[in-house]
Amino acid sequence: MFRFFHTFDLNSEIEKELKRTNYIVQLLLDEYDLYVLAKSLFEAIEKGVNIEIVIISTNNKKSMKLVNLCKRLIDLDAIIYWKVDKSLFVKEDYFAIFDKNYLISSRKQADFQDPEKLLRLKNDFFNGLAISSKKLKLMAGEIDIDFNSDKSIVYVNEEIQLFWNTQNAHEVHITPNIGEVDVKGQYQTVIKESTKFVLEAKNKDHFSKKSILIRVLEEKEIGFTVTVLDPILKEFIQINPSSSDEGSFAVYFGQEVKISWTINMVGKLTETKIGNLPLQGSYAFESTENESFIFTFKTLNNTQVKNLNFYTFKDEQVFDGKGEENSVQESKNIKRKRKNPLEKILYLFNIIIRTIFKRWLLINISIL
Helix, strand or coil, rough: CCCCCCCCHHHHHHHHHHHCCCCEEEEEEEHCCCEEEEEEEHHHCCCEEEEEEEEEECCCCCCCCHHHHHHHHHEEEEEEEEEEEEHHHHHHEEEEECCHHHHEECCCCCCCCHHHHHHHHHHHHHHHHHHCCECCCCCCCCEEEEEECCCCEEEEEEEEEEEEECCCCCEEECCCCCECCCCCEEEEEECCCCCEEEEEECCCEEEEEEEEEEECCCCCCCCEEEEEEECCCCCECCCCCCCCCEEEECCCCCCCEEEEEEEECCCEEEEECCCCEEEEEEEEEEECCCEEEEEECCCCCCCEEEEEEEEEEECCCHHHHHHHHHHHHHHHHHCCCCHHHHHHHHHHHHHHHHHEEEEHHHHHCCCC
């Protein structure tokens, strides 16, 4: 016995009839209807009912939610087709055939008084759509994952972009805090701490994953090196700050002073009197008076300020040129002085000791 029934609430009638069906159900519907009927379809499959579905859509784009639902149904041996037909989608002339003898339609079929003829017509129509549609299949075979980021070493609160493309996968997740994603896409996020992103992809037969580590650099304190020109050695030597104040240095009047720095961080360096500065460079000046410098380094998340103070002291003997002349003269005198080799060694040793003492005095004058 063949039956036909039409209703404006097709999904509710399908849910009721699925509980009574014993063998097979053929459904013509759209994506939304499939979500509504999902629970009832799973229950019907559990009791052994075969499910055939033609999903009507206006394009071939499928949401990840739909892909996952179809995957679960296909895993349970449901057969699902995807049909792009704008006309059918607009008309919503959807129907269901139960056990090949009961037709429920969303539209009244006024021209047909014979249920058997109508059901056979709809069955042939369904089969025709299935043939002309694309059958959804679960991906199989080895999964290929391409997973990258535009930056892998960043500072706190720096923005990164993740990119991925998977082949032969029907389900893709990214952790942490991202969740289910399309098989191909990109994601923008702000990094607050070192993070390992893991992309997991699977299909009917395989599971694969790939990870990316984004390392967050700790912002280090900026530092400066101070050197002065040794009037005797004629070369720059590093001096240390005062033990009581890390930013204070003692230098001789007229001495050339050089401040050097290398900052391996992303940011902007300025000094109140000099202006903008490169992240690696130096600044030289002659110490004719007490000098103070205020360096400011700004990053996205932090500001560091470094004060350098230079106190000038006079030492006329060192900077009037006599020190250098005396050293040269003493060197010449070695040849004219005592011919005894031991005495020559003692004189040379004495000069070396005096030179070392002067250099030590220059380096540590800030402590004296």
